[in-house]
Amino acid sequence: MNSDYQNFIPSKAIPFVQFLIDKHSFDLKIVNQRQTKHGDFRKLPNGRFQITVNNNLNKYQFLLTLVHEIAHHVTHQKFGRVQPHGKEWKTVFQHLMLPFLRPEIYPMEMLPHLANYFKNPKASTDADVNLSLVLRGNEAETGLNFIFEIPFGNLFVFKNTIYKRGNKRRTRFECLNMSNNKAYLFNQNVEVKQYHS
The missing domain is CATH 3.30.2010 (Zincin-like)
Known part of the structure; x- marks a missing residue:
């Protein structure tokens, strides 16, 4: 061993x-x-x-x-x-x-x-x-942010898909998938990448 x-x-x-x-x-x-x-x-x-x-x-x-x-x-x-x-x-x-x-x-x-x-x-x-x-010491991986750090209405990338951050619902954030226009719920500790066009 x-x-x-x-x-x-x-x-x-x-x-x-x-x-x-x-x-x-x-x-x-x-x-x-x-x-x-x-x-x-x-x-x-x-x-x-x-x-x-x-x-x-x-x-x-x-x-x-x-x-x-x-x-x-x-x-x-x-x-x-x-x-x-x-x-x-x-x-x-x-x-x-x-x-x-x-x-x-x-x-x-x-x-x-x-x-x-x-x-x-x-x-x-x-x-x-x-x-x-x-x-995690309240720190996201380098180059990433926790979803709660993304300002409301801003875009972010998660698993190669662009989302728009929406309102917080009790413990999770409702986010809009920009490619299929469907809403998805994200836990607040999910790490995402800010979108820069």
Whole structure:
């Protein structure tokens, strides 16, 4: 088991992660960014288990994603085939994450958001807007903006399509797709590119 992962997580988390790796026996691969997921867990044809985590995540996102995937592995070992993000996984994920929810590992400003998320963890941390923003340090990737930073009525590009930012509806923004004239709802933590004609 290589120790490359140690550069990707907060240093105080290393002993806990090493314990989980030793105890649950899986191969960890750090891979290039994938648009649709931060990590995954699978059984390989040779019978071993593999967890992959994207290399573009910051250390807080990386640790959370890694433990999320280890929770899938442990759930699989304990319960066999169950709902991927069902009650068994939620319980295991909450339990595995407890030693990490400390100010030496996660900054104080993240802890309340993590505690709130772990009351009922979802398949993706991106579903929890406040947690997603605080995990990213409230900064979008270089060259991108969060949708809430785009002024009302301005155009932006998302997945090669131009949209016009509309009103905020409770938690999401209604935006007009300029090519098909349909309205779409965007979570406020979606990263988009400002449109310059």
